[in-house]
Amino acid sequence: MDKNPDKGYVALLGWSLNAVEAAEDFDRRYIVVAPDWAEDYCKQHDIPYVPWNFERLNDRSMEIAQTLKDMGVDVAIPLFEETVEWAGAINSLLMDNPRLLGQSMLMRDKSLMKRRAQLGGIRVGIFEEAHDREDVMRFLRRVNQTLLKLDGDLNDPIHFKAFDKAGCLGHRVIRTPDDVDAIPEEEFPALMESHLDGWEFAVEAWVHKGKIRFLNISEYVTLGYSVHVPASPELERYRPQIRQQIEKLIRTFEIDFGFVHPEYFVTSDDEMYFGEVAYRPPGFKVFELLERVYGFNAYQALILVFDPKTKEEEVAAFFPKEIEDAKCYAGCFGVYPRRRVVSRLEIPEETEDHPYFESHELTPPLEETVTKRTAFGTHWGLLFFKGDDPKQMHALLKRQEELDFYV
Amino acid sequence: MxxxxxxxxxxxxxxxxxxxxxxxxxxxxxxxxxxxxxxxxxxxxxxxxxxxxxxxxxxxxxxxxxxxxxxxxxxxxxxxxxxxxxxxxxxxxxxxxxxxxxxxxxxxxxxxxxxxxxxxxxxxxxxxxxxxxxxxxxxxxxxxxxxxxxxxxxxxxxxxxxxxxxxxxxxxxxxGFEHIIDKLIEEIWRVLQQRPIQVDSVKQMVTQIAVCQANPNIELGGSGQGGERLVSSLYGPSLGCREDPGLEVYRERLQRMDRGALQGEATGFARAMHDTGLVSPYHPVLLHHLLDHGDHLLAEALGLSATGRDCMLCYNELVRELVRTAVLPPTAQAVYGLALMLERGILYQPPVAPAIWRQINLPLSEWSREHLLAAYGHDAPPEARLLEGVLCMLGLPLGVGQGNNPTCQSARALSMWAYNDPDYLLQMVAWAARDDEIVMHFEGQPISSQDSVLGVAKELPMDLDPLSLLVVPHLDRIYAEMGRRCVAREGDPHRWVNPEFHGWWAGRGFSINVDVETGQLVDLDRFLRHFYACYHPYYNGNQPLIHPQPAGIAFTDSAARFIGWHAITILRTALDPQDVMRVYFFNPNNDSAQDWGDGVVVSTSGRGERYGEASLPFEQFASRLYIYHYDPLEGGELASVSDEELERVKAYLYRSWGADRIPATDLQASPANPNDSH
Structure with missing residues (x-):
């Protein structure tokens, strides 16, 4: 698409084909910043590219920021958890605003993030940092004592999350001392949280000039397995409160532009608890679901709200009306093999024949033996569904958990 | 909804x-x-x-x-x-x-x-x-x-x-079904015309046709006519087994047949075998029965001509022992190999008959036995399997294929030895099958197949005939080792490897038209004129090719795009029935009928080819050639081929694998200016 020189020039941090495709079809100039393995591909397809290996921030970090500045780039957009602090560092130089680096560091440390939220008056569960297994044992015991459990009663679980990993990676549910023993050394330090019985959901919010421009609620059917968009009417009922919560979050974290992806709980007494927040697109292809439901490209939306040169009218015209403009419900389900030994991929007929079933992104198994899952881990691919009835969608996604896709 | x-x-x-x-x-x-x-x-x-x-x-x-x-x-x-x-x-x-x-x-x-x-x-x-x-x-x-x-x-x-x-x-x-069966039959005949040693897949397809014909639910219409001969040659080639009664029943029937009936059986089997190249499992049963009925019926059942019969009579005991040890229903193809070997008269070469006696009694190494059993199952003893392979290779030297393996050189060598130097081949088999080791010499230095671990093939080939199955892994390692010893030398290693690997008769003179460093064409006119001078009867004093010569072709696909370098053997150059000068060659690929693009279609029958030969008009062949050998002591005079003819060859070349190999200077001079010859 023809690029408009009056609009901003954005850098995409990390390699995402969907993001590149969206950028290619949008009227902003863009450049991909990715590790050098992407170079051949970019050259072959004329994709503007600068090589950069994202490791920990270090002395050389200024180098890439300066390179982008010299090229006239206006803003860097993080696509993955690992590039969030890089975006902060780069943008603090590009926009001459050192606060942006600090803000991004907050987003990368689950413990700092919680404390900041707490300071801002946002409700959070009980949490603590763990540096070794001893800390985890103590926390598990204390949480369960607080809940007046007796010896021999089934423990309430606690959640254990590596500090700086995205989404479900490094997320474990701990119930017993055995679970504690199973935590590998390299996952420390980590954040521990009490378990809240409630309704977990995620929010995707596009922010421009300090205001929420589009807010989506993604409903988890089962955490780590399935999600659908938009949320069911029962959850959408809370939209006004949720919107207030996000506004509070944006104020607390001093977010002026960009995109946030927080997770919350609603407990049975309608109380909202903050889980965590990320400053990058969600995993689980929620962006794709949104495109199916609303017809707008969520990556282009991302570029739009990050671009400091974007005009108010363009933002207003770009986003559809939440819920009102939704054409259907779209959901996806992450498949994990259930058997220990698998030989091939086979979509169950029941799934395939369902009128809601749209497509899948599963790949044939590479190995016959399935590694045992410890943490939530990574799914082997997604199934996509689309339909009109939220109840049926919910039941359908739930049902998939009982089926074998790898046999 | x-x-x-x-x-x-x-x-x-x-x-x-x-x-x-x-x-x-x-x-x-x-x-x-x-x-x-x-x-x-x-x-x-x-x-x-x-x-x-x-x-x-x-x-x-x-x-x-x-x-x-x-x-x-x-x-x-x-x-x-x-x-x-x-x-x-x-x-x-x-x-x-x-x-x-x-x-x-x-x-x-x-x-x-x-x-x-x-x-x-x-x-x-x-x-x-x-x-x-x-x-x-x-x-x-x-x-x-x-x-x-x-x-x-x-x-x-x-x-x-x-x-x-x-x-x-x-x-x-x-x-429409009728197209399918007819096409299949045509396809089978096309493959069989090349008389491959390995016919298992053909036998499967014939069985498929038999199944279709027997199934009343499949409406074949008028199609499937040519299939009769194929099906009957496997399942009922003679009166005595027309309805496919099973081997036991047939054996009993033979006991009650008089000489006239046996004569009829013998002719029926022989005709079916020579028509198709396929041998029915009933055939060995008949041969074993005929061992007790004199020479005439045996020769008849093998379908021998005067030459073959003569040879059989000279080496009567050897032939009978071969029937006893190698010819079993699961190794039925041995009959065809035996018959054609006798027809070739190679037993008259002094070392061959004793070498076959050694083969009959050859103790196989543990590894050889296991390897044969793994590839062919337990239907027949591994010794009989190997003998079947030996007979087929000696009878059908051009029927050997490389399977799905990158070992064209080894297959070519085996074919060349079977064709030209059969006792040497038998020596190789003995070393490989009995000793698990072959030693060849490269410029005076011994190379043992046991010392070189890596061959061209990454895995042990399994889809080969029994002889190749045992010998190819050794040859492949030796070939690769010879190549490694040439690494530091300038130019193409085939110059030294080919004569040492194949035999003394492979010319020590060597011509190549590709610069190894750059991949660009080099000295093309000289290369072609010299090739004409060595191989074309009009330019070499009408001298037929004496020994098969290794050569290299640039293999192109049906869109004339370069695929890779490939080893073949030039067998002879002669006029075909239409008076077109053709090069007849052996291609170790399993099916030689290939479309090399730009109208260059390799023929395998109907243009004067013998079983297993492939052929192309001389010009077209020359256009795909990139390596040939010659005797350096012979002349070296370049042929005065007409410029038009040379340009035609070069045009074929430039339109296919040479398209992006034209050096900058050539590009300016030669296609535009045909007088640029040296």
Whole structure:
């Protein structure tokens, strides 16, 4: 698409084909910043590219920021958890605003993030940092004592999350001392949280000039397995409160532009608890679901709200009306093999024949033996569904958990 | 949609819904930029697969063929150039456990169906070509068409196996069955005309035809006529076993036959065998019976000419011992090998008969036995298997194939020895099979196959004839080692390796027209004129080629694109029945009838070829040649080939593998200026 020189020039941090495709079809100039393995591909397809290996921030970090500045780039957009602090560092130089680096560091440390939220008056569960297994044992015991459990009663679980990993990676549910023993050394330090019985959901919010421009609620059917968009009417009922919560979050974290992806709980007494927040697109292809439901490209939306040169009218015209403009419900389900030994991929007929079933992104198994899952881990691919009835969608996604896709 | 109670509307509604999904997926693909297309294909494949499994689904996909292709579903893969697709590869795709592979093949075939039926005018492939291609695909996949998935297919493919079957059924319905059987029969005859040593797959296809003919549910119409001879040659070549009664019954029947009846049996078997090159498992039963009935009937049952009979009578005891030890129902092809070996008269070479006696009594190493059993099963003792292989190789030196292995040099060497130096071949077999070691010398230095670990082939080849199965792994390692010893030398290593590897008769003079460093063509005119001077009877004083000579060709595909370097043997140069000067050569590829593109189509029969020979007009052959050997002591005078003829050769070359190998100076001078000869 023809690029408009009056609009901003954005850098995409990390390699995402969907993001590149969206950028290619949008009227902003863009450049991909990715590790050098992407170079051949970019050259072959004329994709503007600068090589950069994202490791920990270090002395050389200024180098890439300066390179982008010299090229006239206006803003860097993080696509993955690992590039969030890089975006902060780069943008603090590009926009001459050192606060942006600090803000991004907050987003990368689950413990700092919680404390900041707490300071801002946002409700959070009980949490603590763990540096070794001893800390985890103590926390598990204390949480369960607080809940007046007796010896021999089934423990309430606690959640254990590596500090700086995205989404479900490094997320474990701990119930017993055995679970504690199973935590590998390299996952420390980590954040521990009490378990809240409630309704977990995620929010995707596009922010421009300090205001929420589009807010989506993604409903988890089962955490780590399935999600659908938009949320069911029962959850959408809370939209006004949720919107207030996000506004509070944006104020607390001093977010002026960009995109946030927080997770919350609603407990049975309608109380909202903050889980965590990320400053990058969600995993689980929620962006794709949104495109199916609303017809707008969520990556282009991302570029739009990050671009400091974007005009108010363009933002207003770009986003559809939440819920009102939704054409259907779209959901996806992450498949994990259930058997220990698998030989091939086979979509169950029941799934395939369902009128809601749209497509899948599963790949044939590479190995016959399935590694045992410890943490939530990574799914082997997604199934996509689309339909009109939220109840049926919910039941359908739930049902998939009982089926074998790898046999 | 939800309220449907009747089944039919529900099914129709389902197809409709799926088609809606499919059309959406296709348009997403069509809109995507080329770099993003691969990511959008799976959704199309996935949805198309579900469409295909519905009643009427194949038709719906056929109707969308053009749309699918234009959206880019074949982009970036070989299927984008339908004119180069090879029918025999379809089996592999259709039986793949990978959904996308099955589906891209299925969609491609439905597209070609639309082309074949005239509904879709394709820029790259004509209606006739598409029709021809599809009949071949059907012929080759006949098994899948008529039989339910085998256990193995079910295990690897699951429900995908149904996709392939539905597709083939649809193709057959639209193309017509009569085309398939006839095509299959034609195909079998074409392969058999080259008299390959390995005929297991041919036997399977013949069995397939027999199954179809016996099945009353398959309407063959007027087709399948030429199949009779094939089926009967395997399952009932004579009066005594016409109804395929089983080996035991036949053995009993033979006991009660008089000499006249036995004569009839002998002639029947011999004729069937020489007609087709296939040997019925009943044939060994007859031969064993005839061992007690004098020489005449035995010679008759082998179908021998005066030459062969003479040879048999001279070496009577050897022949009888070979029948006793090597000719069993599971090793029936040994009969054909034996008959042709006798016809060749090679037993008259002094070392050959004693070497065969050694072979009969040769103790096999543990490894050899196990390897033979692993490849051929326990139907026959490994010693008999190997003997069958030896007889077939000696009888059909040009019938050896390299299987699906990159070992063309080893296959070529075996063929050359069987053809030219049979006792040397037998020595190699003895060393390999008994001692697990072959030692050859390279410029005076011994090379043991046990010392060199790495050959050209990454894995131990299994799909070979019994002799190759044991000898090729050794040869391959030695060949690779010879190559390694030439690493530091300038130029192409074949210059030194070929004569040392194949035999003293491979010329020490060496011509190559490619610069090894740059891959550019070099000294082309000299290369060609010298080749004419050495090999063309009009320019070499009408001297027929004495020994088979190794040569290298630049192998091109049916679109004349360079595929790789390939080893062949030049056997002779002669006028064909139409008075065209042709080069007759041996190609260790399993099927020599190949289309090398730009009108260069290798012929295997009907142009003066002997069994197993491939041939091309001299000019066309010269255009694909890149290495040949010659005797450096002979002349070296360049042939005064006319410039027009040389330009024709070079034009073939420039239009194919030489297209991007023309050095800058040549490019300016030679195509434009034909007088540039040196």
């Amino acid at each position: 939800t309220g449907d109670t009747d089944d039919k509307p529900a099914a129709a509604g389902k197809l409709e819904l799926l088609l809606e999904r499919l059309d959406e997926a296709i348009s997403v693909l069509a809109r995507a930029r080329s770099f993003a297309k691969p990511g959008k294909m799976q959704r199309v494949f996935e949805t198309a697969r579900r469409v295909l499994l519905q009643e009427g689904g194949c038709g719906a996909l056929e109707a969308r063929a053009r749309h699918l292709e234009e959206a880019g579903i074949f982009e970036g893969s070989d299927w984008a150039s339908p004119q180069i697709l090879i029918p025999s590869l379809s089996t592999h795709s259709l039986q793949s456990p990978v959904e996308d592979t099955v589906m891209v093949e299925a969609l491609s075939e439905l597209r070609l169906l639309a082309v074949a039926l005239g509904d879709y005018r394709h820029p790259l492939i004509s209606q006739e070509q598409a029709h021809h291609y599809l009949t071949q695909v059907l012929a080759i996949n006949l098994t899948m068409l008529f039989t339910p998935p085998s256990e193995a297919e079910r295990e690897t493919q699951g429900r995908l196996a149904q996709v392939s079957r539905r597709l083939l059924r649809h193709l057959a319905d639209r193309i």
